[in-house]
Amino acid sequence: MEFYRNHILVCTGEPCVLKGALEVESILLTELQKQGLENEIRVIRTGCLGPCNVAPVLVVYPEGIYYSGVKPGDVQEIVAEHLVKGRPVTRLVGTDVEKRVDVVYQVPQILTGQERVVLRNCGIINPDEIVEYIGRGGYEALGKALIHLKPEEVIEEVKSSGLRGRGGAAFPTGLKWSFTASGEEKYLICNADEGEPGTFKDRLILEGDPHAVLEGMAIAGYAVGAEHGFIYIRGEYTLSIERVQRAIDQARKLGLLGKNIFDSGFSFDVEIRVGAGAYICGEELALIESIEGKRGEPRYKPPYPGQTGLWGKPTVVNNVETLANVPHIIEQGAEWYKSIGTPGSPGTKVFTLTGNIKNEGLIEVPMGITLREIIYQLGGGIPDGHSFKMAQTGGTAGGCLPPEMLDVPMDYDELAKVGSALGSGALLIMDDRHCIVDLLKCFMRFFNHESCGKCTPCREGTPRLLELIEKIMDGTAVKADLDLMAKLAENMEISSLCGLGQSSPKPVLTLLEYYQHEFLAHIEDKKCPAGVCKKLQVKGVV
Amino acid sequence: MKSLEDLRALKKKAQEKTKLREGQERVKIIVTMGTCGIASGARDVVVALMEELKKRNITDVTLTQTGCIGMCEKEPIVIVEKEGKKTAYGKISPDKAVQIINQHIVNNQVVGEWVIEP
Numbered sequence: 001m002e003f004y005r006n007h008i009l010v011c012t013g014e015p016c017v018l019k020g021a022l023e024v025e026s027i028l029l030t031e032l033q034k035q036g037l038e039n040e041i042r043v044i045r046t047g048c049l050g051p052c053n054v055a056p057v058l059v060v061y062p063e064g065i066y067y068s069g070v071k072p073g074d075v076q077e078i079v080a081e082h083l084v085k086g087r088p089v090t091r092l093v094g095t096d097v098e099k100r101v102d103v104v105y106q107v108p109q110i111l112t113g114q115e116r117v118v119l120r121n122c123g124i125i126n127p128d129e130i131v132e133y134i135g136r137g138g139y140e141a142l143g144k145a146l147i148h149l150k151p152e153e154v155i156e157e158v159k160s161s162g163l164r165g166r167g168g169a170a171f172p173t174g175l176k177w178s179f180t181a182s183g184e185e186k187y188l189i190c191n192a193d194e195g196e197p198g199t200f201k202d203r204l205i206l207e208g209d210p211h212a213v214l215e216g217m218a219i220a221g222y223a224v225g226a227e228h229g230f231i232y233i234r235g236e237y238t239l240s241i242e243r244v245q246r247a248i249d250q251a252r253k254l255g256l257l258g259k260n261i262f263d264s265g266f267s268f269d270v271e272i273r274v275g276a277g278a279y280i281c282g283e284e285l286a287l288i289e290s291i292e293g294k295r296g297e298p299r300y301k302p303p304y305p306g307q308t309g310l311w312g313k314p315t316v317v318n319n320v321e322t323l324a325n326v327p328h329i330i331e332q333g334a335e336w337y338k339s340i341g342t343p344g345s346p347g348t349k350v351f352t353l354t355g356n357i358k359n360e361g362l363i364e365v366p367m368g369i370t371l372r373e374i375i376y377q378l379g380g381g382i383p384d385g386h387s388f389k390m391a392q393t394g395g396t397a398g399g400c401l402p403p404e405m406l407d408v409p410m411d412y413d414e415l416a417k418v419g420s421a422l423g424s425g426a427l428l429i430m431d432d433r434h435c436i437v438d439l440l441k442c443f444m445r446f447f448n449h450e451s452c453g454k455c456t457p458c459r460e461g462t463p464r465l466l467e468l469i470e471k472i473m474d475g476t477a478v479k480a481d482l483d484l485m486a487k488l489a490e491n492m493e494i495s496s497l498c499g500l501g502q503s504s505p506k507p508v509l510t511l512l513e514y515y516q517h518e519f520l521a522h523i524e525d526k527k528c529p530a531g532v533c534k535k536l537q538v539k540g541v542v
Numbered sequence: 543m544k545s546l547e548d549l550r551a552l553k554k555k556a557q558e559k560t561k562l563r564e565g566q567e568r569v570k571i572i573v574t575m576g577t578c579g580i581a582s583g584a585r586d587v588v589v590a591l592m593e594e595l596k597k598r599n600i601t602d603v604t605l606t607q608t609g610c611i612g613m614c615e616k617e618p619i620v621i622v623e624k625e626g627k628k629t630a631y632g633k634i635s636p637d638k639a640v641q642i643i644n645q646h647i648v649n650n651q652v653v654g655e656w657v658i659e660p
Contacts, residue, residue, distance in 0.1 A: 003596040005588070005605040007563055040592055061563040062570075062604040084585075086575045086607030124563055134549065135556025143546040254552075255543040263544045 004042040006083060009059040009123065013048030013204050014239055015361075020072065021056035027072050028058075031079040041083060047208015049123035050114075053360035059123065060088075067092045113378055115340065117348045118324045119364045122208030127243050130250040133211040139256050141327035145219050146264040149330075154223040155181065158326065161334035162346040167191055167282070167319030168394065168423040169499065170345075170412040173326075177224050179306035180314045186226040187315040190217050190270075190323055192233040192240065193287060195279040196395030197446060198426035201350040202320035204362050206233070206240040209324070210247035214270060216323030218257065219330055221268040224316050229270040232287050235277050245272055279450035283498045284317040286452070297454045298498035321350055321425075341367030345411035349425055356431035358383045368414075372406040375429060386431035390515075394423020396443050397503035399510035400436075419510045421503070435532035436515045437522055440507060441469045447504040458501025461492040465508060472519065473533045475526045482519055486512055558601040568602040569647055570623040576610025583635070584618040590636035591620070594643045603647060616658055622646055632658040 010016075010025045025043065032038050049057050054068035058078070065088050067078060074092060081087045116122075125132035133139070145154050159174025180186060190213060194202040206213060217229045233241050248270050251257040259267045273291050280286045281296040288310050290296040309315025325347060329337050338346045345367040351374065353360050358380030365374065371391055375381065382388050392400045393410070399420025401408065408414055415422050430439065444466040453459045468485050471477040489505030489512075496502045512519065521527050528536040543549060561567065571591060575584045584607075591605055613619060616632030620642060623629075629652055631642060638656060645651045 003592055003601075003605075005592060005607075009563070040588070062567065062606055083607075084575065085577070085580065085609060086573070087609040125560065131552060131556040132560055134553050135560050137553065139549055140546065140553075143549055147546060261543075262546070 002039075002042075004040060006041040007061040008041060008043045009046045009049075009061070010043060011047070011049045011055070011057040011059075011123065012045040012239070013052070013055075013207055014200075015048070015052040016056040017239070019055040023072050024056050024058070024070050024075055027075040028079070031076055032083070035079055035084055037079070037083060044126045045128065046125065047122045047127050048204035048362055050119075050362045051359060052362060053358070063088065065093060113373075114364050115348050115366050116364050117328050117340070118205060118212070118321055118350055119208070119362070121212065122204065125209065127208055127210055128246055130211060130247065130254060130256075133209070137331070138211055138327075139215055141330040142215050142218050142222075142256065143262050145222055145330050146262045146266055151181070151223050151225060154219060154330065157334050158223070158329055161329045161337040162344075163322065163325055163329060163337065164345060164412060165319055166321035166325070166349070166425070168196070168397075168421065168503075170422065173318065173322055176306065176318070177220065177316060179304070180224045180226075180316045183225075183314045185313050186224055186228075187310040187313055188217060188221045188224065188226040188229040189284075189287065189291070189310065189315060189317045190229065190231040190320060191282065191284065191287060191317050192231055192237070192320045193275045193282040194234060194237075194320070194424070195277075195282040195450075196397065196424040196426055198352060198354045198392075198428050199395050199424040200352050201362060201425055203237050203240050205320050205324055205350070206237070207243055210240075210244045211251065212324045212327060213244070213320055214247055214251055214257065216318075216326035217270055218261065218268045219326050220316060220318060220323060222266050224314075226316065227267050227269070229268060230273050230291055230310075231270055232273045232275055232281070232291060234275040234281075241272060241274060248272070278452075279446075280452040280498075280500055283500060286498070287317065288315065297452050298500075300497070342409065342411045342414075344413045345422075349410065349422065351410075351425045351427050353379050353427050353429065355427075355429040356382055356386065356433075357429040365410075367411045368409045370407050370409055371401065371427075374410065374427065375406070379429070382429070382431050384431075386433060388429065389432045389434060390430045390436065390439075392426075392428040392430075392507065394421040394506075395426040395428075396446055397421075397500070397506055398423045398426070399506045400439075400514065401510070402514040405514075419506065419513065421506065423503075433530060433532075435528050435530040436511055436518045437469060437472050437528070438530075438532045440511055441466070441473065443504075443507045444469055447500070451500060451504075455495075455497035455501060457492045458496045458498075458504070461488055461496075461501065462504065464488060465505075472522050473528075473535065475522070475536050477523050479520070479523055482512060482516075482523070561601060567604040568624070569604075571603060571605045571647075572621040572623065573605070573607050574609065574611050574617065574619040574621070575607040576614070576617075578610055578614035579617045579619065582617040586636045587618045587620060587634055587639045590639045591643065594640045598643070598648070600643070600647070613658065619658070630658045631656040 058067040155177045163173045164170040275281050278296050281290045285299040286296040305315045341347045350364045448462045448466050451458045451462045489508040493505045618634050620631045620634045
């Protein structure tokens with residue numbers, strides 16, 4: 001076996017790639033060769049490490065030193081100083097690393113205080129090597145399920161773990177599986193059409209640990225009795241598609257997908273289907289239509305996919321993160337899973353932090369953590385001396401919370417109580433420079449563009465809401481327009497056909513409730529307190 | 543892949559490869575590589591250590607480097623960290639480095655004559 005004294009992990013999640021990680025990698029390889037270190041030091045590509053705001057990121061093991069914001073020009077210094085002379089380049093580390101190797105594992109702030117279940121391999125293994133996944137205990141849960149458990153027992157375990165769908169709807173996963181457990185031919189679909197603006201967790205899970213999702217799919221397939229799985233990945237996620245395909249090929253080669261897995265008689269295989277970038281195709285029935293080759297539009301429910309899904313057969317549709325939780329539940333048991341998080345929402349949740357926050361990126365924390373902890377501890381607070389104004393939880397179709405609600409626990413039930421949702425786990429943080437009405441316009445423009453047009457409330461409701469918001473920004477709205485907006489939004493919520501029209505009113509309703517004063521300032525005083533709406537006066541300026 | 547045993551055999555093999563990233567090594571060898579260390583031949587010592595570890599297929603040892611520790615006249619210095627105890631060897635040549643692996647790491651005997659006295 002080859003012996004390497006150092007492993008350098010180059011994060012090749014998309015944020016890092018966009019900021020030049022591949023160029024950094026290629027210069028790194030040349031520099032190592034120049035110094036004659038190519039046989040001593042191994043360079044490995046890995047999935048997202050988390051601190052996306054300081055991409056590109058490199059980690060040097062065994063010291064465990066994180067280098068962030070590495071530019072091509074920095075590589076030579078890292079090689080000459082750290083790898084040749086053993087002196088970490090402190091200016092790229094961010095925290096004070098003493099120039100001694102026994103001070104190890106200097107990790108960025110965003111990575112401390114996390115509890116990693118789904119992301120446990122991300123940034124540690126090479127996602128293109130199935131053996132590295134196996135080395136971390138991968139596929140043991142599948143083996144355990146196929147050899148020692150009956151399908152009913154797998155469903156029972158997942159049911160009692162309390163795992164709920166991580167795509168946004170929070171439906172109990174075990175219950176969903178039990179609806180599909182009868183009948184002959186069935187399908188299992190992994191929904192990786194991550195369209196929610198500000199959400200990129202599924203992409204980074206697929207890029208960083210694709211086998212975890214495949215293993216979860218195989219276990220789910222066994223539990224419900226499906227032999228065919230599809231993973232529907234949105235077309236923009238080229239790196240995810242590439243890595244998942246490679247993972248499927250490697251799993252087939254080792255017999256972990258395909259016929260008679262673990263000699264158990266159970267066969268399961270996975271195919272990739274690529275989406276074309278429509279937001280609506282993240283809705284499970286529109287997604288099924290799309291796989292069938294039709295236009296992506298939701299179907300009427302009932303019948304639910306559990307009875308009549310893909311090609312009329314019973315079908316389970318689960319989100320990427322949900323499936324990536326499954327192997328851990330089978331391996332370590334429902335009791336262990338329930339010990340993390342809150343009683344109503346066990347486990348962890350992967351959040352994507354974006355907006356006016358110091359440490360943008362990907363985090364995994366136990367359910368029930370407060371918004372304040374996420375923003376001020378993991379997120380490092382609001383940058384540039386500004387103050388927190390609003391957090392939107394769950395993506396663009398989620399509710400918006402004011403500063404008074406910073407202590408609300410982040411779990412499904414608590415957020416629902418305040419009119420919001422945990423949704424996909426996107427967290428958009430806005431500081432005091434932003435105008436609430438202007439933000440709402442951005443949200444509604446998005447929904448106006450993405451509404452598929454099949455049902456009237458959503459097709460007609462979104463443009464009308466957008467018009468009303470524009471009226472407010474122009475200074476031509478009257479107070480009664482706010483009531484009209486609320487009424488329209490409530491109607492959409494109860495009468496739209498699918499999740500799009502049912503949840504797009506959420507930001508409207510929460511903003512109207514929590515920021516009424518700001519809407520009134522626009523309408524009655526004709527002033528925009530944040531000074532964003534150009535057609536209105538800035539408050540305090542005559 | 544027909545059984546859990548097959549999987550676990552592969553797992554064991556794979557773990558050897560990723561051990562470096564987990565901080566589970568049994569022994570840590572540190573070579574001091576400040577300018578003084580490099581000038582006295584620390585690079586050759588590192589290469590010799592690596593080759594010996596490779597030859598003996600030793601996988602639970604990490605080899606790493608650090609900067610000058612302030613004893614420039616004793617360079618090249620090799621520090622062996624084992625069971626919580628640190629031993630610093632001074633004036634190490636590639637041949638001596640190989641012997642450190644043979645005696646200290648494999649046979650668990652500190653090579654007394656090269657140890658830097660505190």
